[in-house]
Amino acid sequence: MSENGDKSSIHPLWLRLIHWANAAAVIVLILSGWRIYNATRFMHLRVPFTGEALFPNKWTIGGWLGGAIQWHFAAIWVLFASAVFYILLFLLTRRGKQFLPVTPSGLLADIKAFLRGRLSHADIRQYNTIQKLAYLFAMIDLVVLIASGLVLWKSVQFGWLRVLLGGYEAARYIHFYAMCGIVAFIVIHVVMAVLVPKTIKAMLWGR
Amino acid sequence: MTPDIKNDEEAILKEANHLLKDPAKRRLLGNVLTLGGLSLATGIALNHYGSVNEILKALSRFNDGAQRVIFNPNALAPTYTEADIKHPFPFNAFYSVDKAPVVDGEKFRLELSGKIADRRPWDLQHLHALPYTEQITRHICVEGWSAIGRWGGVVFSEFLKRVGADTTCKYVGFKCADGYFTSIDMPTALHSQTLLAFTFDGQLLPAKYGFPMKLRMPTKLGYKNPKHIVEIFVTNVYPGGYWEDLGYNWFGGS
Numbered sequence: 050m051s052e053n054g055d056k057s058s059i060h061p062l063w064l065r066l067i068h069w070a071n072a073a074a075v076i077v078l079i080l081s082g083w084r085i086y087n088a089t090r091f092m093h094l095r096v097p098f099t100g101e102a103l104f105p106n107k108w109t110i111g112g113w114l115g116g117a118i119q120w121h122f123a124a125i126w127v128l129f130a131s132a133v134f135y136i137l138l139f140l141l142t143r144r145g146k147q148f149l150p151v152t153p154s155g156l157l158a159d160i161k162a163f164l165r166g167r168l169s170h171a172d173i174r175q176y177n178t179i180q181k182l183a184y185l186f187a188m189i190d191l192v193v194l195i196a197s198g199l200v201l202w203k204s205v206q207f208g209w210l211r212v213l214l215g216g217y218e219a220a221r222y223i224h225f226y227a228m229c230g231i232v233a234f235i236v237i238h239v240v241m242a243v244l245v246p247k248t249i250k251a252m253l254w255g256r
Numbered sequence: 257m258t259p260d261i262k263n264d265e266e267a268i269l270k271e272a273n274h275l276l277k278d279p280a281k282r283r284l285l286g287n288v289l290t291l292g293g294l295s296l297a298t299g300i301a302l303n304h305y306g307s308v309n310e311i312l313k314a315l316s317r318f319n320d321g322a323q324r325v326i327f328n329p330n331a332l333a334p335t336y337t338e339a340d341i342k343h344p345f346p347f348n349a350f351y352s353v354d355k356a357p358v359v360d361g362e363k364f365r366l367e368l369s370g371k372i373a374d375r376r377p378w379d380l381q382h383l384h385a386l387p388y389t390e391q392i393t394r395h396i397c398v399e400g401w402s403a404i405g406r407w408g409g410v411v412f413s414e415f416l417k418r419v420g421a422d423t424t425c426k427y428v429g430f431k432c433a434d435g436y437f438t439s440i441d442m443p444t445a446l447h448s449q450t451l452l453a454f455t456f457d458g459q460l461l462p463a464k465y466g467f468p469m470k471l472r473m474p475t476k477l478g479y480k481n482p483k484h485i486v487e488i489f490v491t492n493v494y495p496g497g498y499w500e501d502l503g504y505n506w507f508g509g510s
Contacts, residue, residue: 085400118398118505119312123315202510203326217402
C-alpha cells in the first residue's frame with residue numbers, strides 16, 4: 050500500500066468492499082435460485098451433452114427448496130445494502146464518468162480494434178466502449194433482477210411493478226432471463242479479469 | 257494456554273473442518289461473516305460457532321418483520337375472469353391426491369379455541385348459511401408455479417367478528433384434518449380478500465381441494481392457505497406451522 054492510501058487508488062476502499070460483498074451475494078443468489086427453480090423447472094432445460102435436467106442439484110446450494118429460499122432471502126439483504134451504498138457513493142463521488150458517454154463511433158472503433166486483437170487495456174482506469182457497455186448492462190440487469198424479484202416475492206404489495214412487468218408469470222420469465230444475463234456477464238467478466246490480472250489486484254488492493 | 261481455551265480451540269477447528277467438508281458451505285463460508293453482521297444488527301445473539309442454519313433462520317424472522325412493515329391492508333390482489341381459471345386446478349399437498357382426508361360432513365364440527373369469546377363449535381349447515389362471497393384470484397405456490405381459481409365462502413374478518421375473536425391478538429392458527437397446521441398474522445386475517453372458503457368453482461369444495469373448508473388468501477403463498485380446517489384459534493403465542501417449522505418463511509406473503 051502506498052502512503053497516499055486510497056487517494057491515489059484506482060478503486061476506493063468502499064467500492065472494493067461493495068464489489069466483493071455484491072459478488073458473494075450474487076453468487077449465493079444464483080446458486081440458491083437454481084435450486085428454487087428446480088422445484089418446478091418451468092423452462093424444461095437440459096445440460097448440454099449429459100442431458101441432465103438443469104440445474105443439477107450438485108451445482109446448487111440450500112439442500113432443498115426451503116433451505117435455498119433461506120439462502121436467497123439472506124443474500125438479498127446483502128445485495129440490497131450494497132446497491133443502496135453503491136448508488137449513494139456513486140452519486141457522491143460522481144463515478145458516472147467512467148461508464149459514460151457511450152457513443153456509436155466509439156463502439157465501432159472498439160469493435161474494429163477487438164477484431165484485430167488490439168483492444169487496449171493498457172490503462173485500467175480507462176474503460177473502452179465495450180467495457181462501459183458491459184458494466185452498464187450488469188447494472189441495468191441487476192435492477193431488472195431486483196424488480197422482477199420484488200414482483201415474485203410481493204406481487205400484491207408491489208402491484209404497480211407487477212403491471213409494469215406484464216403480470217406475475219411474466220416476472221418469473223424476466224427473472225430467469227435476467228439471471229442468464231448476469232451469469233453471462235460474470236463468465237466474461239471473470240475471463241477478462243484473469244486475462245488482465247492487474248485488474249484483479251486493483252479490485253483487491255486498490256491499485 | 258489454559259486447557260479450557262485449548263478445548264474451545266479444538267472444538268472450533270472441528271466444527272470449521274466439518275463445515276469445510278461440504279463444498280457448498282465451503283464456498284459460502286466467506287459470506288457467513290457478512291450474514292453474521294446482519295444477524296447481530298437485528299439483535300439476535302449467536303450462541304454457536306458456524307451455526308449457519310441459525311443465522312438463516314434468524315434472517316427469515318427478520319424477513320417476516322420486513323413483510324409485516326411492507327404489508328398494506330388496503331392493497332388488493334388482482335381478480336380475474338372465468339376464462340382465466342385453470343382446469344384442472346393443480347392438487348398439491350405433502351401426500352398424493354388419493355390420500356386426501358375424508359371428512360364426514362354430517363358429523364363435522366369446526367372447533368374454536370384461544371382468545372375467542374364464543375367458542376361454540378360450528379356445524380356445516382350454519383357455516384354455509386353465512387354471507388357468501390366469491391372471488392377469482394391467483395394461487396401462488398412457493399414451488400414456482402401459480403394457477404387461477406374461483407373460491408367462495410364468508411369473508412374471514414366477518415366470521416372472526418361473529419365469534420368475538422380478539423383481533424388485537426397477533427396470530428390466528430389453524431389445525432387441519434390431515435395433520436397439517438399453520439398460522440397467519442392478524443392483519444392478513446382481517447384483509448378484505450381473506451375468505452373462509454367452502455366452494456371451489458361454484459361447487460362444494462371436493463376432498464382434494466380441502467373439504468370441508470380452506471382459508472383462501474390471495475395475499476399469501478399456497479402453503480399458508482390451510483385446507484381441511486377442523487380448528488381455528490386466536491393467540492399471542494407464535495404457533496408456527498408444518499412447513500414453516502421445517503424452514504419455509506413464516507409470513508409467506510405476496
